[in-house]
Amino acid sequence: MLIHLKNVSYTYNLNMPFETVALTSINLKIDKGEFVGIIGHTGCGKTTLLQILNGLLEPTSGQVFFDSIDIHKNKHKLRELRKKIGLAFQYPENQFFEENIFKEIAFGPKNMGISEQELEKRVKQSLEIVGLDYYSYKDRSPFSLSGGEMRRLAIASILAIDPEIIILDEPTASLDPQSCNKLLSVIINLYQKYNKTIIMVSHNMEIIAELTKRIIVLEKGKIIMDDTPRNIFRFSIEKLENIGLSLPQVTYTLYKLKKMGKPVSSAILTVAEAKDEILKLVRKR
Amino acid sequence: MKFARNITIGQYVYKDSVIHRLDPRVKIFTVLLIIIAVFLVKTWSGFSIIGSYLFTNIYLAKVHPKFVLKGIKPLIIIIMFTLLIHTFTTQGEVIYNIWTFNITREGIQKGLFIAVRLFYLILSTSWLTLTTSPIALTDGIESILSFLKIIKIPAHEIAMMMTIALRFIPTLLEETEKIIKAQIARGADLESGNFIKRIYNFLPILIPLFITAFHRADELAIAMEARCYHGGEGRTHYRQLLITISDFIFFIITLLVLLIAYCLVF
Numbered sequence: 001m002l003i004h005l006k007n008v009s010y011t012y013n014l015n016m017p018f019e020t021v022a023l024t025s026i027n028l029k030i031d032k033g034e035f036v037g038i039i040g041h042t043g044c045g046k047t048t049l050l051q052i053l054n055g056l057l058e059p060t061s062g063q064v065f066f067d068s069i070d071i072h073k074n075k076h077k078l079r080e081l082r083k084k085i086g087l088a089f090q091y092p093e094n095q096f097f098e099e100n101i102f103k104e105i106a107f108g109p110k111n112m113g114i115s116e117q118e119l120e121k122r123v124k125q126s127l128e129i130v131g132l133d134y135y136s137y138k139d140r141s142p143f144s145l146s147g148g149e150m151r152r153l154a155i156a157s158i159l160a161i162d163p164e165i166i167i168l169d170e171p172t173a174s175l176d177p178q179s180c181n182k183l184l185s186v187i188i189n190l191y192q193k194y195n196k197t198i199i200m201v202s203h204n205m206e207i208i209a210e211l212t213k214r215i216i217v218l219e220k221g222k223i224i225m226d227d228t229p230r231n232i233f234r235f236s237i238e239k240l241e242n243i244g245l246s247l248p249q250v251t252y253t254l255y256k257l258k259k260m261g262k263p264v265s266s267a268i269l270t271v272a273e274a275k276d277e278i279l280k281l282v283r284k285r
Numbered sequence: 286m287k288f289a290r291n292i293t294i295g296q297y298v299y300k301d302s303v304i305h306r307l308d309p310r311v312k313i314f315t316v317l318l319i320i321i322a323v324f325l326v327k328t329w330s331g332f333s334i335i336g337s338y339l340f341t342n343i344y345l346a347k348v349h350p351k352f353v354l355k356g357i358k359p360l361i362i363i364i365m366f367t368l369l370i371h372t373f374t375t376q377g378e379v380i381y382n383i384w385t386f387n388i389t390r391e392g393i394q395k396g397l398f399i400a401v402r403l404f405y406l407i408l409s410t411s412w413l414t415l416t417t418s419p420i421a422l423t424d425g426i427e428s429i430l431s432f433l434k435i436i437k438i439p440a441h442e443i444a445m446m447m448t449i450a451l452r453f454i455p456t457l458l459e460e461t462e463k464i465i466k467a468q469i470a471r472g473a474d475l476e477s478g479n480f481i482k483r484i485y486n487f488l489p490i491l492i493p494l495f496i497t498a499f500h501r502a503d504e505l506a507i508a509m510e511a512r513c514y515h516g517g518e519g520r521t522h523y524r525q526l527l528i529t530i531s532d533f534i535f536f537i538i539t540l541l542v543l544l545i546a547y548c549l550v551f
Binding site for chain 2: 051079082083086087094097108109110157158161
């Protein structure tokens with residue numbers, strides 16, 4: 001397995017009057033090639049968890065293993081680790097600072113010690129993956145882009161490091177529907193075509209249900225559920241609502257239909273599945 | 286950032302105490318008077334009176350002395366340095382001699398005086414900021430400066446700028462922390478290299494920080510205009526500053542104590 005958290009806890013401002021517990025005894029294993037979604041109410045510790053996965057925060061207790069190596073035991077490994085785990089924070093476009101897009105993307109790989117020739121290849125490739133044309137974009141200022149393009153550029157700047165795992169914190173936050181769809185197809189491509197392991201936080205249940213293969217539900221710093229989307233949205237509706245989360249709208253619809261006594265399955269995640277299920281119901285009549 | 290959270294100078298600690306309830310203007314003038322007195326007083330008895338007066342004030346404010354002393358920690362080096370410079374460079378009666386350096390009686394006394402003065406300066410100013418909320422402080426400054434309006438100096442606008450600056454310090458610190466983490470995740474190296482290289486390495490943090498700060502300033506300006514903010518003219522205050530009997534008594538006591546400290550000649 002790739003990442004293994006063993007009994008990890010994290011407390012902000014430890015031993016200070018305003019200390020706050022963010023995570024308590026998290027045990028988590030993530031394998032190569034997984035697509036994991038993390039959901040939870042605001043302030044449940046999602047962002048803290050992501051930062052621990054990437055080694056940016058050192059747990060107050062517990063261990064973090066990457067490829068069976070305790071990453072906080074050998075500090076010089078942390079940079080190696082960040083080469084393999086790319087993290088895009090929420091609103092990643094806020095970290096832009098270079099004069100042109102080429103340099104912006106090259107910043108990461110350059111820090112990781114990539115050679116000049118390799119650099120151009122990497123920049124070209126990562127721009128390609130996110131759907132921005134290399135020749136027309138490379139000399140433009142990163143600040144001249146639209147919101148959606150900026151977000152994709154930020155993701156490209158992470159991809160250029162060529163990480164095995166990509167961690168995304170609310171990648172679609174405040175994007176318009178079209179940019180959102182473009183970004184999602186980039187993410188799906190990364191998972192399917194480039195075989196990246198992806199860990200994604202989102203508040204949008206439709207996106208989580210449609211994309212991920214495994215969902216981790218956090219509540220007050222603890223993992224309370226860890227299962228496939230189908231199982232989570234099928235069996236835990238009340239539980240999810242109690243902690244302030246919702247279901248994909250189509251799941252709700254079919255859940256209501258089922259409650260009304262209609263013979264439908266409520267383990268539905270996407271619009272296409274819902275359509276089939278409803279058509280089946282109509283035809284039965 | 287860890288280092289940013291350890292700074293206690295300028296921090297406000299809320300407590301319900303006599304000192305906290307005093308009018309900010311009275312407190313500002315008190316600190317000004319203490320600063321003047323500290324440089325006029327030339328006797329040890331005078332210093333001890335001012336010292337006990339300061340510590341009484343801190344005690345009355347119910348702020349933990351450890352908190353006040355923590356603010357002095359970063360300045361200890363400066364204090365020690367001035368103490369040493371004075372000890373070695375003052376002419377007078379030689380009491381000890383190392384190589385070409387003479388330690389003089391006058392030097393030791395002058396050095397200690399300066400050290401105590403610096404100590405009192407920090408103590409009194411942190412007493413002020415620990416017991417006065419930033420808002421009250423700027424209100425007080427605005428009120429003190431308001432006579433300058435006659436010569437067209439915009440006292441309200443200056444105070445508003447101070448309030449906004451103070452308000453955004455924690456926000457910007459948070460922002461900095463986030464950007465630092467984001468750049469570290471992209472492999473930025475902030476810990477190694479010489480001084481020049483380190484400054485260069487901080488560019489990827491400073492530039493985004495400035496950009497977000499400008500954005501924020503722009504948005505704030507628009508939001509203020511949307512709520513019809515138009516500066517100080519004809520503007521009333523939510524918190525009215527009022528000089529009460531206790532303010533008056535406090536100020537009289539301060540004046541008396543400082544006068545006594547100044548007049549003591551032995």
